[in-house]
Amino acid sequence: MTVDSATSTAPRQGFRIDFHIWGPVVALLALIALGAFLNSNFLSYGNVTNVLARSAFIGIIAVGMTFVITSGGLDLSVGSMAAFIAGVMIMIMNGLVPSMGVGWGVILVGMLVAIVVGFAAGLVNGLLITQARIEAFIVTLGTMGIFRSLITWLANGGTLSLDYGVREVYRPVYYDGLLGVAWPIIVFAAVAILGEIIMRKTPFGRHCAAIGSNEQVALYSAVHVNRVRLMTYILLGILVGIATIMYVPRLGSASSSTGVLWELEAIAAVIIGGTVLKGGFGRVWGTVVGVLILSLIGNILNLANLVSPYLNGAIQGVIIILAVVLQRQKKMER
Amino acid sequence: MSALPDKPAALEVKDVRRSFGPVEVLHGVDLALHSGEVHALIGENGAGKSTIMKIMAGYLTPTSGEVLLNGKPVTFASSEEAENKGVILIHQEFNLAEQLTVEENIFLGRELKRGFFLDKKAMRAEAARLLNELETRVSPDARVSDISVSDKQMVEIAKALSRNARVLIMDEPTAVLTTREAEVLFRQIERLKAKGTAILYTSHKLDEVARIADRITVFRDGSRVVVANTGEMTEDQMAQAMVGRELSNLFPPKVIPANAETVLSVKDFSVGSIVTNASFDLKRGEILGFAGLVGAGRTELMEGLIGVRQSAGQVEINGNPVSISTVSDARRAGVVYLTEDRKGRGLLLRKSMRENLTLLALNRFGRLAIDSKGEDKALGKAISEFDIRAPNRAVLVGNLSGGNQQKLLLAKTMLAEPEIVIIDEPTRGIDIGTKQQIYNFIQNLAASGKSIIMISSEMAEVIGLSHRVVVMRSGRVTGVLSGDEINEDLIVRHAMGLEGKVAA
CATH class of the missing domain: 3.40.50.300 (P-loop containing nucleotide triphosphate hydrolases)
Structure with a gap:
């Protein structure tokens, strides 16, 4: 869509413009090459599956975050929301074991709960932002604290553990897969592809970009600004629920430290992928690349002995800032 | 001196x-x-x-x-x-x-x-x-x-x-x-x-x-x-x-429709504390000018009419009462509004012409998925029909001249296939050649049976184009002028409150 328009406005700058669009991809390919060069295990089936499956949680959330940011919003609460959803889900599943027994029935109820709670949390954020007209940053900063505190309270300061029987049944949702591809990867891919199509091809995606570009213009162009905004937060809430569904079988527990800083990782992935933080332009495939870049950095540092893995955060930080610097150059050329 | x-x-x-x-x-x-x-x-x-x-x-x-x-x-x-x-x-x-x-x-x-x-x-x-x-x-x-x-x-x-x-x-x-x-x-x-x-x-x-x-x-x-x-x-x-x-050459000759039916009737319409009990009628094929000083409440009246502002009062379209509380309600009722604030409310300056053109009428290009080929076709049609001059189709709208932006905004609005077009300051910040094009365009629209409301602070424009003129002052309609009454002196007298309230 708009990607093309950016290129053709300044054809003289061909190479650099291409880099703006393909920059994240180039960076990702460079990281893969570096990883393969440093450690022969890097491209092994086990490592690739591990990296992708671990990125799936942030990735699924980041796809939803792309819509929120594109329409000019922000959601800081997703990490705590995931922890809260995980806690509620575990408590309800544990509570149902005596009556329903151990089996898929309990787990399906748990999954449903995750999606419903995610929906409700997104609805609360969205209504406060669109109806009470409080800034997204403030609202989600508030709900971030609320969700985090609720999970701490529910877990009584400790850890909520899923019933061992249920855990055994649920385990394959994270650890198994279809035709050798782990389930989290499949779900992430499906969410990303759907997200990309919605962003590019549907009126909803177009409206998100219009609202993020200029809310007034959108309003005067018969766009239901509040409804679309609300829907982005609900969509994000549901995706947080889905991410939690994939996350719970991994450890089988939730505590006050679950999902810490996920919101910042998701936002960082969105920005690295080329979505504009102020809104108005977003691309889901870029977000996917952003997620992969962030998790590959950690993986490479762990595999290679070049730099201490403790510097992971520092390198991620440099990448985020670099991505924004590149975005700004694009603006100045216009 | x-x-x-x-x-x-x-x-x-x-x-x-x-x-x-x-x-x-x-x-x-x-x-x-x-x-x-x-x-x-x-x-x-x-x-x-x-x-x-x-x-x-x-x-x-x-x-x-x-x-x-x-x-x-x-x-x-x-x-x-x-x-x-x-x-x-x-x-x-x-x-x-x-x-x-x-x-x-x-x-x-x-x-x-x-x-x-x-x-x-x-x-x-x-x-x-x-x-x-x-x-x-x-x-x-x-x-x-x-x-x-x-x-x-x-x-x-x-x-x-x-x-x-x-x-x-x-x-x-x-x-x-x-x-x-x-x-x-x-x-x-x-x-x-x-x-x-x-x-x-x-x-x-x-x-x-x-x-x-x-x-x-x-x-x-x-x-x-x-x-x-x-x-x-x-x-x-x-x-x-x-x-x-000579100013008169700027405007196409007026073709005032005879015995046209009323398409829009507004009675006792108030918008917040800005517009009080405004009433007026609009006939098919008519260009109804709205004159008044800046701040007289003309824009606010129209924004109330299309549901951007809270309003109270009766609105009838083709004799049927309608209630409009959002811009899409207005669109469904066949009413569109071209804002005076082209850059702030009309167009997405950092988007291409295509996305701007179809934003208001996006549902005409598919409900589930957007038909981008159809959009391209519509853009081609708009470019030739409205004589939009752009270096290429992908140019960002913010880089177009004011005149071409205004033409694009017109094209965008007309894509919604309205019956009633409200144009606020149609030629603000536009060079004289383009002005003339836009005047002709408005005239043609009216001749084709659309009904036009035109708010303008340019006296020459109001006098040169309007079939009738509604004058507002401090949120109230102070007069409705037609025929020979449409002259600078009378409009100004009404706008300044020097004339008594004329029955609408």
């Missing part, structure tokens, strides 16, 4: 040229401002008024030619330097920090200090004195974001006064003021004049120019065409000098 020929001008430019890239916008102009004189600069949009004002106030440097301050050549390296030498420009869009108080704004950048600390007391006293002198009731402690537009204007003037302006340049100061506020401004201008300040100001209101200016300079297409003492020129002569041809 008050010009003193033996004394050098307070500020003067001689043979100034200015180019932006390859395009020369000022072709060697002269302009002299004398102390104690009010000099009006008039001309159409794009005539070069803003450019010369910016050159005089140090915001731009001339490509060639010289600037003389008290007869001595100067080069202002920046607007700051010009301000330090007493030359101050008040922009049309104010330069105020919205979150700071009035007092903080007045002293912004040159705060009074005692030692390391701000001398709050002295600043407050001085700010209060200046505001008092300007007869405004605005408090020095008020936050600028909370005060009215006219008060902001006064704060700008107070700021200029506090800098001991010897030359004050004002870009359309009265455009945002009500009549009463404008009167206060004129008194201040008189007072500053008496104190020996040289004043240059621009305005599109020629009656106002005739009243308060001592001398008039007319610009057209980057050249000075006339300079005269005020008494030597009638308003008609001013207008003709600005446009450079």
Whole structure:
């Protein structure tokens, strides 16, 4: 869509413009090459599956975050929301074991709960932002604290553990897969592809970009600004629920430290992928690349002995800032 | 009048040229401002008024030619330097920090200090004195974001006064003021004049120019065409000098539909506290002009009608009562509104033409997935139909000229296939050639059976195009004029409240 328009406005700058669009991809390919060069295990089936499956949680959330940011919003609460959803889900599943027994029935109820709670949390954020007209940053900063505190309270300061029987049944949702591809990867891919199509091809995606570009213009162009905004937060809430569904079988527990800083990782992935933080332009495939870049950095540092893995955060930080610097150059050329 | 020929001008430019890239916008102009004189600069949009004002106030440097301050050549390296030498420009869009108080704004950048600390007391006293002198009731402690537009204007003037302006340049100061506020401004201008300040100001209101200016300079297409003492020129002569041809040629001949049925009927329509009990009818194929001063509530009335603002009252379309509370309700009822604020409310400047064109009528291009081929086709059609001139299809809309943006906005609105088109200031900020195109276009729309409401602050436009004219004043409809009644005199009398309320 708009990607093309950016290129053709300044054809003289061909190479650099291409880099703006393909920059994240180039960076990702460079990281893969570096990883393969440093450690022969890097491209092994086990490592690739591990990296992708671990990125799936942030990735699924980041796809939803792309819509929120594109329409000019922000959601800081997703990490705590995931922890809260995980806690509620575990408590309800544990509570149902005596009556329903151990089996898929309990787990399906748990999954449903995750999606419903995610929906409700997104609805609360969205209504406060669109109806009470409080800034997204403030609202989600508030709900971030609320969700985090609720999970701490529910877990009584400790850890909520899923019933061992249920855990055994649920385990394959994270650890198994279809035709050798782990389930989290499949779900992430499906969410990303759907997200990309919605962003590019549907009126909803177009409206998100219009609202993020200029809310007034959108309003005067018969766009239901509040409804679309609300829907982005609900969509994000549901995706947080889905991410939690994939996350719970991994450890089988939730505590006050679950999902810490996920919101910042998701936002960082969105920005690295080329979505504009102020809104108005977003691309889901870029977000996917952003997620992969962030998790590959950690993986490479762990595999290679070049730099201490403790510097992971520092390198991620440099990448985020670099991505924004590149975005700004694009603006100045216009 | 008050010009003193033996004394050098307070500020003067001689043979100034200015180019932006390859395009020369000022072709060697002269302009002299004398102390104690009010000099009006008039001309159409794009005539070069803003450019010369910016050159005089140090915001731009001339490509060639010289600037003389008290007869001595100067080069202002920046607007700051010009301000330090007493030359101050008040922009049309104010330069105020919205979150700071009035007092903080007045002293912004040159705060009074005692030692390391701000001398709050002295600043407050001085700010209060200046505001008092300007007869405004605005408090020095008020936050600028909370005060009215006219008060902001006064704060700008107070700021200029506090800098001991010897030359004050004002870009359309009265455009945002009500009549009463404008009167206060004129008194201040008189007072500053008496104190020996040289004043240059621009305005599109020629009656106002005739009243308060001592001398008039007319610009057209980057050249000075006339300079005269005020008494030597009638308003008609001013207008003709600005446009450079007979105004009447601009407009297509009126084709007033006979016995057309009423398509829109608005009764006792109120919008907040801004519009009170407005009533009017619109007939099929009619161009209904809306005249009035800026701030008379015309835009707010229309925004209420399309559901952007809360409103109360009865609206009937084709005889059926309708209730419109969102823009999409309005669209479904066949009513569209072209905003006067093209850049802020009309178009997405950082998006391509295609996305802008289809935004209002996006559901015509598929409910689930957008038919981008259909969009491209629609764009092709719009480009040829509306004569949109763009370097290529992918250009960002913000890079188009005002005229082409307006044409795109028209195309966007017409894509919604409306029956009733409300156009707010159809030619604001547009060159004369494009104006003519847009007039013809509006005329053709009406001839094809669409019904048009046109809000305009350009008298010539209202008179030249409208079949009937509704005049508003302070949120009320004060008259509906038709036939021979559509003349400047009657419109102004109604707009100023000099005529009694005419039955609609």
